[in-house]
Structure formats: structure tokens, C-alpha cells
Amino acid sequence: MIQELIHNYSHLFEKELLNEINQVGTFKEVPEGDKLIEIGQYVRSMPLLVSGAVKILREDNDGDELLLYFLEKGDTCAMTLTCCLGQTKSEIRAIAETDAKLIMIPIEKMEEWSAKYKSWRNFVFESYHNRLNELLETIDSIAFLKMDERLLKYLNEKARISNDNIINSTHQEIAYELHTSRVVISRLLKKLENLGKVELHRNHIVLK
């Protein structure tokens, strides 16, 4: 684990903290699609993302979903942070967007390290900051953009996350994440195709 840790976090944490993480953290590999956190669940360890991407989802009363944002290498889940500290239930669902590697930190360490390491405090604060800003971005999209703009933004984000301009999603899957219907997505995608912005295929979309 130590090499993954050093590669991704050595610029953030001092040596001593890296050693502690290496001692108490557990390494975890998860395949794409695996559920990391479920809504209503108590969280007992905090994930540091080493590689891959994780999507964070919110659910409405009918059980339908909405994508909030993606976590990437070097990120951690701010929701988890507070769940750990406050012993409250998760408000969100986390699913591996791609195959991912994580280091899981036991929650007992959170408080200890916050007192002991300035770099850890800064990391936690910065995580919160980033997550708040991501939620603001999400709010901007939902409140200020029309569905076709949201769709295009979503496709770009997916492409960026997977580092590939081919998006392996069905229209139905996209509709779920944007909290709309498959027909709406098909319609707007067709429009985007006519505008020359995408190329539509069965099970995948090419961003141009």
C-alpha cells in the first residue's frame, strides 16, 4: 500500500502521518459498479481515493436518483467525514464509477489526527471546501441550466472522469443520473447529434 499512498498523498501529509496511515489503513480494490456507501447506513471508516472515480448520488422519495458529483484520485468523501464524526447516517449513495482503489481509515483516527497533524486538518477542511463547491456547481446546473445544457455538461464530465471521449452509457442510465426520463434524453441526444456534437451508438456515445 505504501507506494500508492506516497504517490498520491505524500505532497499533502508529513512522513509521520503517512506512516500512521500505512499502519492502520486497509487497502481496498473495488470493481466498477460496486456500492461503497448506501443511504441511511452508518459509516465506520473513511475512504481516501487512490485511483479511479466514485459517483455520489442523492435519492428522492420515489427512489429515483440524481447524480451530485464525482470523486477522483486524492479526494475523500466529505459526507463520510461528518458521518464518522457525528455518528449520523449517510445522506448519500456512493458507487464506483470506474474500478477504484481506496485506503480505508478507521474513524477513531480522525479525531486523533485532527489534533495531532496540521496537514490532516488542512486536508479535511479542504475536502469540505471542495465538496461544498461541487454541490454549488450541481445546484448551478440544476437551477440555471436547461436539460440539454445539463446533458452536455454531464457527458463532458463523464468523458473527463474516464479519460475517454466514448461514454459507455445507455440513454436510460443517463436519464436516471439526471433525474429525468429516457425519452427526454433520447430526444435531446438526437438534437445534439444533429448539431454534430455527439455520435450515437447502441450502448455508447462518442463526444465530438
Place this chain on the structure above:
Amino acid sequence: MIQELIHNYSHLFEKELLNEINQVGTFKEVPEGDKLIEIGQYVRSMPLLVSGAVKILREDNDGDELLLYFLEKGDTCAMTLTCCLGQTKSEIRAIAETDAKLIMIPIEKMEEWSAKYKSWRNFVFESYHNRLNELLETIDSIAFLKMDERLLKYLNEKARISNDNIINSTHQEIAYELHTSRVVISRLLKKLENLGKVELHRNHIVLK
């Protein structure tokens, strides 16, 4: 200032920290409507809200607004926290919703107290937690509710905040905060009145 401080924060902070706050904090009274923080502005002190309410707003590219949430007694602005720490610009606007009393803490103390006082760390973490949850609530409203439901929720929130079932807003003002048009609000309010849920008057609305 010390009595306001003790009254609102003595259950959160230890005596020593309360003393420090009393020494370095400055007391501030702001009238309703006063702007506390502007978008793009650097923030040099952190507010602890002692009484009254503050509304937090987001702006779109056309300069139109959207209400994110309200801060109340005992709250602090999580956005400000990170702005202080990271020396980044504010992403939001803060305006006194009612007359309000604040204690302003110089940002230099943030880091110091985070190392020194567990209660301060917990306060900061909890603030982040609350703000994240409030943003999630906001997202739920925007993404999952129809405008009439959002309107009713907004009116209830306003009534709760001011502790008064009379809401002193014009349709135009409500429209701004919900990021829609005056005509839409007038239409929906009239519907709510026909359903017996509100009473409409010039410049104010009575929640029933």
C-alpha cells in the same frame, strides 16, 4: 459581548476558548437587508451568529439570484470558513434576513484554535456538516419538487425564521429568491390562496 457569547455558545465551547473569543472577537449589529458578504470578495473574518437570521444566495450568469438557505443563531458560515482558510474568494452572497448580531473572529485564530481546542474543531466540523446537509436539502427542493411545492416550503421557512406567519415580501422578491418570474409566483400564490393555504395582501402574505 460576553453575555451574548455565553448565552449562545457556552454549551459548545470551554471557558478558556470563550475568554479568547471575548478578547479577540468584535461585536457587530447589522440591520435587515445589509450585505455581509459579496460574491468574489475575500473574507477576512469569520462570523458567529448570535441573533437574527442571514440568507445565503447564489448568482447565475445573468445576475439573477437563488436562495440557498438561512443561517440562524448559533450558526456560522461554512463558506466563510474555507474562504478564510484557503484565501479564496466567496462563492456566495450573504444578506441579513432580519436584524442580526454577530461576533466576528479574525481568521488568524482559526488555525490556532483548531489545533488547541477540540470543541472548536468539533464546532467547525459540525458547521460543515450542517451546511452540506442544507445544500442537499436545497438540491432536493430544486431537483425533486415542483414550483408550487417549493413556494410553499419557502413560505414556511420564511415564517419559521422570522417566527411570524406573516411574510413581508412582494411577489417579485419571492420570485428572485426562487429564481423564477413574478408572474409565475403570482399565479401559484393565487392557487394556494384558493386552496386556503395562504391569504394574499399587498406587500405581505399570511400563512394559514
Place this chain on the structure above:
DNA sequence: TATGACATGTAACTATTGTTACTTATTGCC
């Protein structure tokens, strides 16, 4: 290759929200 499951295309319609335009109060102020 026949079949069923899944993915997509599309028409037709409804519902919701946004826009424009105009009217009718209400209020403060000269």
C-alpha cells in the same frame, strides 16, 4: 435461426414553467 430482452427512435399529447402584454389596485408625494 428463432426468440426474448434490451436499446433506441419517434409521434402525439399533457403538464409545467416562462414570457409578454395589459389591467387594476394601492401608496406616497407634489
Place this chain on the structure above:
DNA sequence: GGCAATAAGTAACAATAGTTACATGTCATA
């Protein structure tokens, strides 16, 4: 009182998004 500014009511229409229904295409596999 007369006037201007502001607030609110409402009709008519446009734009966007959601829904239903059905047709067609693709693919794995029995």
C-alpha cells in the same frame, strides 16, 4: 386631488419537459 411608482391579477401564448404508446433495431443464446 393628481401623478408616478410599485404591486398584483390575469389572459394568451411559447418553450420546455414529462408521459404514453408503439415501432424498430441489436444482441445473446437457446
